[in-house]
Amino acid sequence: MADPMRIRASMTGDKVEVKVLMSHEMETGLRKDAQGKIIPAHFIRNVSVTHGGKTVLSAQWGTSVSRNPFLHFRFKGGKPGDKVTISWADNRGEKRTDEAVIAGG
Amino acid sequence: MRIHCLLAGMLAATLPCSALAQQDTLREIERYRQLLQDGNPAELYEARGEELWKRERGPKNASLERCDLGLGPGLVKGAYVRLPRYFADTDRVQDLESRLVTCMATLQGFTTDEAKRNPFSGTGVPMLTTDPFSGVSQRSVMTDLVAWIASESRGMKIAPSMSHPKERLAYQAGENLFYYRAGPYDFGCVTCHGEEGKRIRLQNLPKMTIAKDAQRAFGTWPGYRVSEGELRSMQWRMWECVRQMRFPELEFASDASIALITYLAKKAEGGALDAPAIKR
Amino acid sequence: MQPKTIVVLALCCIWVAACATRPSDSEAERAAAQMLKTSFKSRGQATIDRLNQDEVQALCSKYKGEPPEGVRQKIEKSQQATLRYPVSGKMMGDWREGQRIAQSGAGRQFTDDPARPAGGSCYNCHQLAPQELSFGTIGPSLYQFGKLRGSSEAIQKYTYGKIYNSEAFSACSNMPRFGHNGVLTEEQITHLVALLLDPESPVNK
Amino acid sequence: MDAKRREVLKTGGGVLALAAAAGIIKPGDALAQEWNKAAFETKSVAETVKALGGSGSTASGAIEITAPDIAENGAVVPIAVESKLPKTQAIAILVEKNPSTLSAEFEIPAGTDPFVSTRVKMGETSNVYALVIADGKYFHAVKEIKVTIGGCGG
Numbered sequence: 155m156a157d158p159m160r161i162r163a164s165m166t167g168d169k170v171e172v173k174v175l176m177s178h179e180m181e182t183g184l185r186k187d188a189q190g191k192i193i194p195a196h197f198i199r200n201v202s203v204t205h206g207g208k209t210v211l212s213a214q215w216g217t218s219v220s221r222n223p224f225l226h227f228r229f230k231g232g233k234p235g236d237k238v239t240i241s242w243a244d245n246r247g248e249k250r251t252d253e254a255v256i257a258g259g
Numbered sequence: 260m261r262i263h264c265l266l267a268g269m270l271a272a273t274l275p276c277s278a279l280a281q282q283d284t285l286r287e288i289e290r291y292r293q294l295l296q297d298g299n300p301a302e303l304y305e306a307r308g309e310e311l312w313k314r315e316r317g318p319k320n321a322s323l324e325r326c327d328l329g330l331g332p333g334l335v336k337g338a339y340v341r342l343p344r345y346f347a348d349t350d351r352v353q354d355l356e357s358r359l360v361t362c363m364a365t366l367q368g369f370t371t372d373e374a375k376r377n378p379f380s381g382t383g384v385p386m387l388t389t390d391p392f393s394g395v396s397q398r399s400v401m402t403d404l405v406a407w408i409a410s411e412s413r414g415m416k417i418a419p420s421m422s423h424p425k426e427r428l429a430y431q432a433g434e435n436l437f438y439y440r441a442g443p444y445d446f447g448c449v450t451c452h453g454e455e456g457k458r459i460r461l462q463n464l465p466k467m468t469i470a471k472d473a474q475r476a477f478g479t480w481p482g483y484r485v486s487e488g489e490l491r492s493m494q495w496r497m498w499e500c501v502r503q504m505r506f507p508e509l510e511f512a513s514d515a516s517i518a519l520i521t522y523l524a525k526k527a528e529g530g531a532l533d534a535p536a537i538k539r
Numbered sequence: 540m541q542p543k544t545i546v547v548l549a550l551c552c553i554w555v556a557a558c559a560t561r562p563s564d565s566e567a568e569r570a571a572a573q574m575l576k577t578s579f580k581s582r583g584q585a586t587i588d589r590l591n592q593d594e595v596q597a598l599c600s601k602y603k604g605e606p607p608e609g610v611r612q613k614i615e616k617s618q619q620a621t622l623r624y625p626v627s628g629k630m631m632g633d634w635r636e637g638q639r640i641a642q643s644g645a646g647r648q649f650t651d652d653p654a655r656p657a658g659g660s661c662y663n664c665h666q667l668a669p670q671e672l673s674f675g676t677i678g679p680s681l682y683q684f685g686k687l688r689g690s691s692e693a694i695q696k697y698t699y700g701k702i703y704n705s706e707a708f709s710a711c712s713n714m715p716r717f718g719h720n721g722v723l724t725e726e727q728i729t730h731l732v733a734l735l736l737d738p739e740s741p742v743n744k
Numbered sequence: 745m746d747a748k749r750r751e752v753l754k755t756g757g758g759v760l761a762l763a764a765a766a767g768i769i770k771p772g773d774a775l776a777q778e779w780n781k782a783a784f785e786t787k788s789v790a791e792t793v794k795a796l797g798g799s800g801s802t803a804s805g806a807i808e809i810t811a812p813d814i815a816e817n818g819a820v821v822p823i824a825v826e827s828k829l830p831k832t833q834a835i836a837i838l839v840e841k842n843p844s845t846l847s848a849e850f851e852i853p854a855g856t857d858p859f860v861s862t863r864v865k866m867g868e869t870s871n872v873y874a875l876v877i878a879d880g881k882y883f884h885a886v887k888e889i890k891v892t893i894g895g896c897g898g
Contacts, residue, residue, distance in 0.1 A: 160302045169857065177303040182865075184843060199779040210856050216784040218839060218847045218865045220820045221488035222300035226861035227850075245779075284672045284814055288892070291812035294822040297861075424562065431567030432574060438603045439571070440596045442589045443647045443722055444715040445706075449604060451677065453713075459663050459675040461816065461892060485820035501579075505647045507589055508582040515578030518571070539816045673892045 161254035163238045170232035170256055172203065172211075174225050174240055182217040198223065198242045205229065205238050234258040288461055292539070301406055301483040301535035304490040308407025311400055317367030326362035328355065328408070329420075339412035340532050343521045345423035352429040354520045356494045357512035359404055377401070378511045379498075380489040402481075405492045409481050412532050417477060419524040426521065429514075433522025436515055437467065446504040448519070462539065467526055474530025477523050482536040490535060493520055585649035599711035611710040618707035621719050622700050630695040630732050637734030638741070640727050641667055647722060657722050659702075659731055664713070667734065668741035677713055685736035686743040698732045784846050789873055792838055792846045793882055801875060801882035804829065809874050809887045815866065818891040824861035825885075829878035832858035836877075841870035866891050 157177035164171055176198065183195025201213040210229040232238070236256045243249040312323045312335070328338035329346070343354040349361055356378065363374035380399045420426055440447035451459060452467040465472035481492045491499075497516045501509040509516055562570075581587045595614055598606055606614065624630065643658020645651050661667060664677035667684075688694050701708055703718030717723040723731075734740050783795035793801050810824040825835050835858065836849040847864040858876070866872075869890045876883045 157303060157307060160306065173298055175298050175300055175302055177300075180865075182843075208855075209853060211850060211852070211860075213848060213850045213860075214779055214784075215848045216844055216846055218842050218844065220485075220863040220865055222303060224298035224300070224861075224863050226297065226824070228857040228859060230855045230857075281672060284892075287812050287814040288816050291814065291816050291822070294810075294812060295820065297822070428562045428567060428570055431562055431564075432570040435567055435571035436574065438600050439575070439592075440600050441592050442585075443720045445596055445599075445720070446715070447600065450713045453604060454677070457675070457677045459677065460673045464677070486817040488819060502585075502648055502650065505585060505589065507579045507585045507587050508649060510578050510580055513574070513578030515571075515574035518574060 156248055156250040159240060159242075159250065159252040161238065161240060161252060162257075163232075163254045164257040165232075165234055166228070169228045169230055170205070170236075170238065171228050172226065172238060172240075172254075176223045176225075176242060176250075178221070178223060178242075178244065180217065180219055180221045180223060184217075196244065196246060198244045200241075200243045201225065202241045203227075203238060204241075205232050205236060210238075232256050284461070295485065295537050299483055299535065299537040300488075301410075301481070301490050301537065304403050304406035304483070305410045305535065306407075307398075308403035308405065308410075311403050312407060317363065317369045319366065319368035321366050321368070323359075323362050323366060323404070325366055326359070328358055335408055335411045337412050337415055339409045340415045340417050341420060343426070343429065343517055343524060344420035345425045350425075351514075352423075352425050352517055352521060354493065354512075354517050355405060355408060356401060356492060357517055359401060360512050375511050379492070379495050381487060402490050402492060402495075405481050406490050406535050409532070409534050413534065415532055417474065417524060417527045417530045417532060419521065419528065421525060429518045429521040430525050432514075433518035433520070436519055437522055442505040444505045446506075448500065448504070450504075451500075467523055470526065470529065473523060473526035477527030478530045478533050479536035479538065481534055482538040484538050486539055583649035584647065584651070584653045595706050595710075602711070604711045606710055614710035615707055618704050618710075618716075618719070621704050622707055623703065623718070624696065624699060625725050625729065630699045630729055631690070631736060632726060632729035632731075632733045634730070634733040634737040634740035634742075636727075637730035637732070638668065640723070640730055641734055642671070656724070656727065659717065659723060659727070660715075661731070669744075670741060681735060682742060684742055685738065685740065688736075690736040690738070695732060695736060698735055699728055702728050702731055780849070783849070784844055786845050788845055789838055789840055789875075789884075792836070793875065795846075796834075796836060796849065796875070796877070796882075798877070798882035801884045804876070804883035804885060807874050807876050807883060807885035809872065809885050810861075811872065811887060811889055813888075814890045814892055816892060818866040818868070820863045821866050821872075821889060821891070822861070822863050823872060823874075825859070825874040825876075827858035827874075827876045827878065827883075829858070829876055829883060831879040832876055833879075834877040835860050836875040837862070837864060838873040838875055839864060839866055839870050840873065841868050842866065 159177070160175040162173045178198050179196050180198065181193055181196040183192065185193050195217055197217045198215050198219070201215065202209060203211040211227050215223070234256050237253050238256060239251060239253045241249065241251040315322050325332045328335060329341050329344045330338050339355055342358070343352050345352050346358065346361070353361065360371060360374040363369045364371050377399050378401045380402045421430065437448045440450070448467070451464050455466045455469065455472065457464045465476035467473050467476065480496055481490055483490045494511055494516055497519050498509045498511065575590050579587060579590060592600065595618065598610055598614060602610060640659045641661035644660040644663050645655065646657020662671055662674045664675040666674040666680040666682050669682055702723070704716045705712040705714040706716055715722060718725070718728055734742055737743065780795065783792060786792040786795050806828040808826045808828070810826070811822060815821045823837055825837065827835060832852055834849060834851050837847045838845050839847055842865070848862060850860045852858050866889060869888070871886050871888050874885045
């Protein structure tokens, strides 16, 4: 199973600042191994962030997002103690969901 | 290499050729390095390493929680900055990685060869092109453990032990090796790390014999290397420098590797550990 | 006792202890020599015999790169005797080829394909063509090398010789002896000479 | 990451993300979404705009790209995009000379800042486009990022 994400969510003024690191190869499918065989693509395609049942960000990614992806964004309407839930799904159907509690500002 | 030349061509086509351009280059590279600091994937390795320390593994189905890294069994906080040091049970000076090999053998029942297998993430060898669409993934228990254990010394002063005669001998042997030139390129460690303020390509080279440079260099390993998408340890740093020196392969956790690390740790004494860092 | 005093005393003790039991130089040398035997292994083209030093390497190691005057002269003299120039007398090749060789840092590592020619790694340490911004500074800038010196036969010979065996001109130089150690071929060196001296080379523009 | 932030991560508010049970599907979950295969196979900026439903895009000074002029390594190029255009609905990052142009597309619901920061791979020096869909219209900003090589080039 995929490794947990590392999520930081904290208040900056009235906004929730979210920074997340995901553990993923983000393999492009263009690369060859030592035997000259193409290594199949393996990458996160969808990312979704929810807060209080509402989607606050959704993304579609291609193979050129860097390995072990990093994402940073901000949304309004959250408060300390609330949960932020982040999910990703990759092209092989692997998926991962993690939560973080919003820290005070 | 192909990309190398291509790039030169591209830069040639787009950039003015002046000292100013060179200053701009250095400034922008510095800005690039700054922008990376925001999120360091080393954290992902640290999290795995902490879990692996506690996980029961090996023929003895035991965790590493009784491993003595020098401060007593199970004490991890602050252990990394006190290494390398002499260990009575092995009658040897050991750095973190060779000590972990010992613990994996004695506590978990792995053979030494098993414990040393796969010491570096990926193939260990950096991508031989600069093509970011390359990279070989393979996880390393050793690398994950190193990430977490080093992180437990973050901010602490580098203070390797120098009280045992074998520690001092390792330091002096390390100094000898640092100045040892050989191979088809006549290289030694000192070729790149003997003068202040030098660069290889655009990378700054620390002069390892002065505290300021040694502290910064030693204090930022282990580090997540964005060019390889992997976390790299101090043993890897030695192994990789030696490869580029055109020497034969430096064996993982060998006496020479530990002597070199002892020499560098002593030179970096008093600096703060800022690792795992994020690097080019 | 004040903590400060304790620290000072402790430091004194460490200092005394360190001096009293400092391993002798020969002991450290023996330990290092033993490590060279036990800590390395052959891999690919990088075989263990690469750790055997020739006289120049041994002397430069011994004196940490700064040999006394007599040793310096001895090294330069012995290395002058190794210089071999192209039999054809032609020392200037094609600067375009030279540029490719100068850019490449490949060669002689255990990860390199031994069938492929080595590069000169020139930009790793030197500025050459000003268009390449990614250059090192271990060696001096060679920008306008030929423009400042011309390309007389004597300059060509010096340039060729310096690349062939840098130790013949500057003992314990950081620069590999590319010709003497068989890293670059005679032809490759002539291309590098052209990169440095040809008036059409970007180095001299 | 600095020591202070790490402290927050480890203790403050329990921000450390623990392994929440994977596979709980809620509305808006990643799995419930589609992936625009055609858009990620495009080979030019114009093609990408089209695949994302536009007919063309207008240059806009209200879009800001924060990225280094020169990247020390193409494997990780930090790029942040901020849109000051009203009713920003989506932000996409395009790298003109990559094997596939489109790197990432973010949908920005009301209440979320029209700002994203991430890291992309660049195979070579290239123009990077920030494409913004605002109030149904397509806008862009562009910045050239040079990619150098580091290390010993071996």
